[in-house]
Amino acid sequence: MTTMTDLLSPAAAPSVPGTVELHVGGRWLAVCAAEALLPGRGVAALLPDGRQAALFRDRAGRTYAIGNVDPFTGAGVLSHGLVGAVGDRPYVASPLLKQRFDLVDGRCLDDEAVAVATYPVRVR
Amino acid sequence: MADTTEKTLVLVGHGMVGQRFLEALADRGVTARTRVVVLCEEPRPAYDRVHLTSYFSEGVSPRELSVVEDGFMARHGIELHVGDPAVRVDRDRRTVTARSGLTVGYDTLVLATGSYPFVPPVPGKDAAGCFVYRTIEDLLAIEAYAAGVGSGAVVGGGLLGLEAAGALKGLGLDTHVVEFAPRLMPVQVDTGGGDALRRRVEALGVRVHTGVGTQQITVDGGTGRVTGMALSDGSHLPVGMVVFSAGVRPRDELARGCGLLVGERGGIVVDEQCRTADPSVFAIGECALAADGRVYGLVAPGYEMAETAARTVAGEAGAFTGADLSTKLKLLGVDVASFGDAHGTAEGCLDVCYSDARSGIYRKLVVGADGTLLGGVLVGDVESYGLLRPLTGSVPPVAPEHLVLPAGAGAPVALGPSALPDEAVVCSCNNVTKGAIRAAVGGAGAGGAGGGAGEHSCTSVAEVKKCTKAGTSCGSCVKVLGQLVDAELEAAGVEVDKGLCPHFAQTRAELYEIVLALRIPSYRQLLDGHGREGARGGEGCEVCKPAVASILASLAPVVGASVHVLEGEQAALQDTNDHFLANMQKNGSYSVVPRIPGGEITPEKLIVIGEVARDFGLYTKITGGQRIDLFGARVEQLPLIWARLVDAGFESGHAYGKALRTVKSCVGQTWCRYGVQDSVRMAIDLELRYRGLRSPHKLKSAVSGCARECAEAQSKDFGVIATANGWNLYVGGNGGATPRHADLLAKDLSDAELVRLVDRFLMFYIRTADRLERTSVWLERIPGGLEHVRDVVVHDSLGICEELEALMAAHVAGYRDEWAGTLDDPERLSRFVSFVNAPGTPDPTVRFVPERGQIKPEPILLSLTERVTV
Numbered sequence: 006m007t008t009m010t011d012l013l014s015p016a017a018a019p020s021v022p023g024t025v026e027l028h029v030g031g032r033w034l035a036v037c038a039a040e041a042l043l044p045g046r047g048v049a050a051l052l053p054d055g056r057q058a059a060l061f062r063d064r065a066g067r068t069y070a071i072g073n074v075d076p077f078t079g080a081g082v083l084s085h086g087l088v089g090a091v092g093d094r095p096y097v098a099s100p101l102l103k104q105r106f107d108l109v110d111g112r113c114l115d116d117e118a119v120a121v122a123t124y125p126v127r128v129r
Numbered sequence: 130m131a132d133t134t135e136k137t138l139v140l141v142g143h144g145m146v147g148q149r150f151l152e153a154l155a156d157r158g159v160t161a162r163t164r165v166v167v168l169c170e171e172p173r174p175a176y177d178r179v180h181l182t183s184y185f186s187e188g189v190s191p192r193e194l195s196v197v198e199d200g201f202m203a204r205h206g207i208e209l210h211v212g213d214p215a216v217r218v219d220r221d222r223r224t225v226t227a228r229s230g231l232t233v234g235y236d237t238l239v240l241a242t243g244s245y246p247f248v249p250p251v252p253g254k255d256a257a258g259c260f261v262y263r264t265i266e267d268l269l270a271i272e273a274y275a276a277g278v279g280s281g282a283v284v285g286g287g288l289l290g291l292e293a294a295g296a297l298k299g300l301g302l303d304t305h306v307v308e309f310a311p312r313l314m315p316v317q318v319d320t321g322g323g324d325a326l327r328r329r330v331e332a333l334g335v336r337v338h339t340g341v342g343t344q345q346i347t348v349d350g351g352t353g354r355v356t357g358m359a360l361s362d363g364s365h366l367p368v369g370m371v372v373f374s375a376g377v378r379p380r381d382e383l384a385r386g387c388g389l390l391v392g393e394r395g396g397i398v399v400d401e402q403c404r405t406a407d408p409s410v411f412a413i414g415e416c417a418l419a420a421d422g423r424v425y426g427l428v429a430p431g432y433e434m435a436e437t438a439a440r441t442v443a444g445e446a447g448a449f450t451g452a453d454l455s456t457k458l459k460l461l462g463v464d465v466a467s468f469g470d471a472h473g474t475a476e477g478c479l480d481v482c483y484s485d486a487r488s489g490i491y492r493k494l495v496v497g498a499d500g501t502l503l504g505g506v507l508v509g510d511v512e513s514y515g516l517l518r519p520l521t522g523s524v525p526p527v528a529p530e531h532l533v534l535p536a537g538a539g540a541p542v543a544l545g546p547s548a549l550p551d552e553a554v555v556c557s558c559n560n561v562t563k564g565a566i567r568a569a570v571g572g573a574g575a576g577g578a579g580g581g582a583g584e585h586s587c588t589s590v591a592e593v594k595k596c597t598k599a600g601t602s603c604g605s606c607v608k609v610l611g612q613l614v615d616a617e618l619e620a621a622g623v624e625v626d627k628g629l630c631p632h633f634a635q636t637r638a639e640l641y642e643i644v645l646a647l648r649i650p651s652y653r654q655l656l657d658g659h660g661r662e663g664a665r666g667g668e669g670c671e672v673c674k675p676a677v678a679s680i681l682a683s684l685a686p687v688v689g690a691s692v693h694v695l696e697g698e699q700a701a702l703q704d705t706n707d708h709f710l711a712n713m714q715k716n717g718s719y720s721v722v723p724r725i726p727g728g729e730i731t732p733e734k735l736i737v738i739g740e741v742a743r744d745f746g747l748y749t750k751i752t753g754g755q756r757i758d759l760f761g762a763r764v765e766q767l768p769l770i771w772a773r774l775v776d777a778g779f780e781s782g783h784a785y786g787k788a789l790r791t792v793k794s795c796v797g798q799t800w801c802r803y804g805v806q807d808s809v810r811m812a813i814d815l816e817l818r819y820r821g822l823r824s825p826h827k828l829k830s831a832v833s834g835c836a837r838e839c840a841e842a843q844s845k846d847f848g849v850i851a852t853a854n855g856w857n858l859y860v861g862g863n864g865g866a867t868p869r870h871a872d873l874l875a876k877d878l879s880d881a882e883l884v885r886l887v888d889r890f891l892m893f894y895i896r897t898a899d900r901l902e903r904t905s906v907w908l909e910r911i912p913g914g915l916e917h918v919r920d921v922v923v924h925d926s927l928g929i930c931e932e933l934e935a936l937m938a939a940h941v942a943g944y945r946d947e948w949a950g951t952l953d954d955p956e957r958l959s960r961f962v963s964f965v966n967a968p969g970t971p972d973p974t975v976r977f978v979p980e981r982g983q984i985k986p987e988p989i990l991l992s993l994t995e996r997v998t999v
Binding site: 034035036037041043044045046048049050051055057060063064074078079080081082085086087088089090091092093095098100101103105114115116 | 663672702965975
């Protein structure tokens with residue numbers, strides 16, 4: 006049976022240098038190569054404590070990290086959402102019921118009572 | 130004849146329809162360049178036959194009933210001969226001869242001779258005291274005779290019969306109505322409506338006898354005057370006069386006399402232009418047997434025919450293809466209306482009924498199984514008719530029971546977003562009323578319960594969603610929400626922005642034109658060059674990104690954008706489903722739909738699907754589009770599943786995309802004893818031709834092998850039905866929440882003609898539709914509707930068909946299977962992981978539990994740890 010490793014074997018060379026790191030549990034955690042972050046599109050990371058983070062990069066190269074689990078459905082899907090912006094504030098729209106979450110502070114733009122966690126993130 | 134250079138048009142008959150025809154001619158300037166001669170049997174010009182009874186009830190004089198504006202004939206140089214009916218037409222010599230001997234040559238002859246009252250052949254029908262009810266002369270005769278009798282009966286309890294009963298009542302007679310059918314107005318209303326009507330009519334003092342026939346008119350042997358009626362139930366009804374109102378028959382004797390074709394049951398046979406087989410002779414109104422095989426006894430269809438014939442005479446396009454028989458009238462002071470499928474003849478339809486015998490109010494709506502309003506009957510109170518009739522064929526925005534309850538019951542008639550009452554719940558998930566939405570926008574008079582007006586001043590749907598929560602759950606009300614917000618803003622004088630989103634001021638169709646004309650290959654280039662001021666160089670949003678991605682995908686080969694939707698920048702634009710080439714389900718897992726063109730599949734391939742589903746533990750379900758949906762795949766399983774499927778020869782089914790989904794088929798001529806064409810072959814050809822075509826919304830299709838329509842093609846965006854001579858193409862059909870029957874675009878097409886028309890139709894739709902606008906909505910919205918689309922794609926009125934065909938040819942040539950193209954590309958594949966830092970780890974939030982021998986998503990207990998208190 007084919008495995009993911011077989012399919013992925015001839016990996017492409019990195020085009021954007023650096024590693025994306027997340028500050029969690031008092032330390033910086035290396036998550037992925039910077040080139041894995043497509044501008045406007047997220048990826049999910051599994052954190053040591055079992056939680057999930059969704060990481061994004063905008064057109065200007067700024068990175069963001071918020072909780073990946075959509076608080077409205079309980080599904081780990083925010084990293085699969087589309088990124089947009091209200092003025093200069095970037096947000097991600099949940100792919101399930103389309104609520105938007107501010108990438109800077111994690112607040113839900115469509116329900117003031119709801120927010121997701123945010124994580125400091127950097128590229129080194 | 131006077132002037133040889135001037136053409137002559139002769140109109141025979143000057144009733145309401147004839148007069149409307151003259152007005153339509155005058156409007157088009159035809160009367161200015163043509164000699165127009167009118168022959169009229171009655172001694173006066175056209176008058177309002179519909180309101181004949183008002184002569185009795187309201188004392189209106191015959192002169193006041195006239196529908197001819199003073200000086201109309203003189204102003205337009207029309208020669209009107211009253212009291213001089215046409216008696217003979219000579220089509221060889223093109224002349225009409227009137228009773229007076231007047232003979233007029235014609236270039237065009239229009240017959241508008243109307244109808245005559247049908248008198249059943251009962252003994253005594255010609256006795257003194259027997260009348261019909263049709264003309265002012267009839268009415269004057271009834272009036273004169275009634276002065277000497279105390280009672281009268283009307284034979285026929287239909288529309289005209291009740292009018293006549295009203296007239297007798299108005300003359301002070303003891304009035305009876307005798308109707309053979311078991312209820313009054315049997316054509317228009319149902320049993321319940323007939324009962325309500327009967328109570329109302331009887332309350333006025335009119336005696337109603339239903340379910341009995343008239344066997345004989347009894348006559349006094351000495352005077353020869355009517356003494357009564359012998360009825361089929363053996364009883365005798367003593368009355369002094371009888372008025373026959375048992376229906377009308379077309380007056381087609383002139384046409385018969387000159388060899389024009391008439392229908393079996395009368396009526397001059399005409400085509401959609403109201404033209405007879407003789408191209409210089411037209412027939413309009415009640416004397417015509419219209420192209421849809423019906424004789425219309427109502428004035429509104431007659432007017433339509435008059436307009437159609439006038440257009441044709443003037444050299445303009447026009448067609449009368451039929452009219453609905455919806456009626457609303459006041460009979461004996463009782464309001465009656467019926468519309469659509471009033472009798473509930475559609476299969477599976479249901480009645481929603483309100484009946485108040487005490488006040489004689491009856492309302493019935495006929496509703497399809499899916500909630501579509503099909504028709505209805507209203508008696509006693511027809512206030513809602515004007516709103517209900519236009520809604521026929523669609524699903525009303527409120528439950529049908531709310532539409533039949535009287536206003537006092539707390540649920541007034543509420544139709545269409547603007548007609549909805551403030552207390553109507555627009556978003557039922559979050560229980561948000563229209564009043565609350567109006568209050569959020571800040572419109573005036575938002576209703577007492579909805580709080581103070583103008584307290585929020587939202588100016589967009591997004592703001593209203595945030596403010597009220599409306600539309601934030603299932604999303605099904607968002608469209609209505611948008612219409613309400615637009616209407617409120619418009620009412621408040623705020624200019625409504627038709628732009629796609631906060632980043633583009635253009636509509637989707639305008640962006641399509643920009644991308645095509647300027648050959649723009651990327652979203653960034655479009656946003657930075659053509660976005661709104663302030664949006665350029667920015668992120669865009671989840672509305673404009675997929676919309677532009679779809680445009681780029683439709684035009685990829687032409688504008689030089691990447692053909693694969695996950696290539697380069699395009700990958701970041703796609704909706705989540707397109708991004709993973711699968712359909713996200715409620716727990717974050719995905720479903721997989723391989724393409725099964727036309728629904729035809731070999732046992733081997735079926736086994737492969739079964740094996741894949743078994744090996745990956747997927748929930749398996751047959752779809753409505755004749756294919757198989759495999760649910761419960763994790764992101765990291767998708768490439769593994771597709772590696773197996775592609776290996777077995779499957780391609781992506783694009784169930785995730787705003788793209789061609791399926792072309793359903795019935796088994797067709799190959800196996801079916803009724804089939805007349807190979808519907809499976811055609812469905813496969815069409816599905817393979819248009820697979821992968823990105824469009825403003827999903828596209829569904831079907832091909833039926835005969836008129837039995839087992840593939841349900843008329844509910845599809847484009848549907849094909851086989852005929853003995855080829856294929857009929859239907860467009861703009863839809864199922865779903867607002868079903869719409871597809872319209873026939875073209876008939877009896879060859880294979881090549883069919884494909885060419887579908888090419889053009891689809892590309893024209895893709896070019897001009899709004900974002901997320903199905904063909905059904907698009908067809909209703911675009912100016913000119915179906916006729917315009919037909920002009921463009923069939924007659925090439927815009928001269929763009931060549932370009933449309935070229936665009937489709939480019940799409941067909943550029944098609945590649947998206948899943949095969951993904952499996953070949955390591956970079957694209959690398960995105961199919963649950964966690965970027967733990968590619969082998971499945972997402973622990975995706976869990977399943979067993980149900981009926983398969984899996985289902987485990988109900989998620991919303992984890993409060995993920996919610997952060999603000």
